[in-house]
Amino acid sequence: MTAFPEALIQRLRKSGVVAGFSVEKPEQAVPLCRALLAGGIDVVELMLRSAAGMDGVRAVAAELPEILLGVGTILTPEQAGEVKAAGAAFGVAPGMNPRVIRAAQEAGLPFAPGIATPSDLEAAIELGCRFVKFFPAEAMGGITYLRSLSAPYKHLGIQYFPLGGLNAGNMLDYLKEPNVPTIGGSWIVKPDLVAKADWAGITASAAAVVQILKQR
Numbered sequence: 001m002t003a004f005p006e007a008l009i010q011r012l013r014k015s016g017v018v019a020g021f022s023v024e025k026p027e028q029a030v031p032l033c034r035a036l037l038a039g040g041i042d043v044v045e046l047m048l049r050s051a052a053g054m055d056g057v058r059a060v061a062a063e064l065p066e067i068l069l070g071v072g073t074i075l076t077p078e079q080a081g082e083v084k085a086a087g088a089a090f091g092v093a094p095g096m097n098p099r100v101i102r103a104a105q106e107a108g109l110p111f112a113p114g115i116a117t118p119s120d121l122e123a124a125i126e127l128g129c130r131f132v133k134f135f136p137a138e139a140m141g142g143i144t145y146l147r148s149l150s151a152p153y154k155h156l157g158i159q160y161f162p163l164g165g166l167n168a169g170n171m172l173d174y175l176k177e178p179n180v181p182t183i184g185g186s187w188i189v190k191p192d193l194v195a196k197a198d199w200a201g202i203t204a205s206a207a208a209v210v211q212i213l214k215q216r
Contacts, residue, residue, distance in 0.1 A: 003110070003128065003129070003130050003131070004090065004110045004112070004130070004131040005110065008068075008089065008090060008110055009131065009159065009181055010181075011043070011068055012043060012068075012161075012181045012182040013181035013182060015041070015042060015043040015068070015182060016175055016182055016183070016213045016216060017041060017043070017171070017182060017183055017184075017185040017188070017209055017213065018043045018044060018045050018070060018161070018163075018182055018183070018184050018185060019036050019041050019043070019044045019045070019185050019186075019188045019189055019206065020044070020045040020047060020072060020163065020184050020185060020186040020188075020189070021044070021045075021046065021047065021186070021188075021189035021194065022046070022047040022048070022049040022050055022053060022073075023046070023050065023052050023053065023056045023194065024050050024052055024194075024195075025052050026052045026055035026056045026059055027059075028052075028056070028194055028197070029046065029052075029055075029056030029057070029059050029060050030059050030060055030063050030064060031197070031199050032189065032194060032199065032202060033060050033064050033067050034064070034199070035199035035200070035202040035203045035206070036067075036188075036189070036202060036203070036206045037064070037066065037067065038203040038206070039202070039203040039204065039205065039206025039207040039208075039209075039210060040206055040207055040210035041185075041188070041206045041209065041210065042066060042067055042068060043067070043068040043070065043182070044060075044067055044068070044069060044070060045070040045071065045072040045092055045184065046060065046069065046070070046071055046072065047071075047072040047073040048071060048072065048073045048074065048075075048079060048083075049073050053071075053073075054082060054083075054086060057069065057071055057083065057086045057087065057088060058086045058087065060087075061086055061087025061088065062087065068089050068090075069087065069088050069089050070088060070089060070090045070091065070092055071083045071086075071088040071090075071091050071092070072091075072092040072093070072094075073092075073093065073094060074091045074092065074093045074100060074104075074111075075093065075094075075095075075097070075100070076099075076100065077099050077100055077102070077103030078103070079100075080100055080103035080104040080107050080109055080111065081103060081106070081107045081109075083107075083109060084104075084107040084108060084109040085107075088109065089110070090109065090110040090111065090112070091104055091109050091110070091111045091112070092111070092112045092114075092133050092161070093111070093112070093113050093114050093133070094114040094133070094135050095113065095114045095120075096113045096114060096115055096120045096123050096124050097113065098123070098127060100113070101113055101124070101127045101128075101129065102127070105127075105128070110131075111129070112129070112131050112132050112133045112161055113127075113129055113132055113133065114132070114133040114134075114135040115132045115133065115134060115135075116134070116135065116136070116140050117149075118149060118152070121149065121153060121158070125153070125156065125158070130156070130157060130158055130159065131158075131159045131160075131161065132158065132159075132160060132161065133160075133161045133162075133163060133184075134146055134149075134160045134161065134162040134163070135162075135163050135164045135184075136163070136164030136165060137162040137163060137164045137165055137166060137174070138164055138165025138166065138170070139164060139165055140164075142165075142170070142173075143170075143173050143174055143177065146160060146162065146174075146177070146180075147177070150179055154179070158179065159179050159180070159181055160177075160179055160180050161180075161181075161182060161183070161184060162174050162180060162183050162184065163183065163184025163186060164184070164186075166183050166184060166185065166186075166187070167187050168187070168208065168209065168212055171183050171185070171209075171212065172212065172215060172216065175213075175216055176216075185209060188202070188205050188206055188209055189202055189205070190202075190205070193205070
């Protein structure tokens with residue numbers, strides 16, 4: 001099974017947001033995560049969208065054990081095993097690739113495949129997934145679409161991790177749904193702030209999101 005342990009789900013629910021980002025240089029990853037921690041966010045999804053990604057994962061896992069470290073954009077079976085060995089707590093993908101799911105199972109990596117349609121969701125369910133990434137959330141129709149999509153599967157206890165087009169203005173709409181323990185906050189870490197090493201700016205961005213989360 002690629003089920004997320006209940007303790008992991010509860011940690012995600014407590015946080016309410018997963019800050020998603022990629023890095024162009026491995027040495028950016030730790031100070032970036034320290035900046036998020038200073039702003040009150042301790043759950044991240046470091047996306048493997050550059051050659052520096054995996055080294056960044058290793059650095060965060062080694063230096064910041066207080067961070068719940070997720071790794072995103074896992075596109076190959078080999079990456080699933082490598083991510084687990086690097087110290088990630090969970091993995092995420094934009095799509096529903098059975099080979100990647102099976103590799104995550106074999107590696108013992110809690111894994112959320114990406115789904116956008118009922119067929120995607122049923123394929124994920126067939127492979128034992130009960131926590132899935134809903135992507136791209138807003139482009140697919142947002143919270144209205146998610147409610148319609150999830151309704152026939154409600155009795156199965158599927159939980160959703162929406163990402164794509166979310167922002168400070170709509171995040172609480174998703175978090176009001178009982179089957180959405182957390183949302184993906186890819187807007188929190190702006191690439192230009194990372195490029196400038198503006199860690200104070202990232203801390204401020206994280207703190208603003210944490211203030212919104214207090215309204216839940």
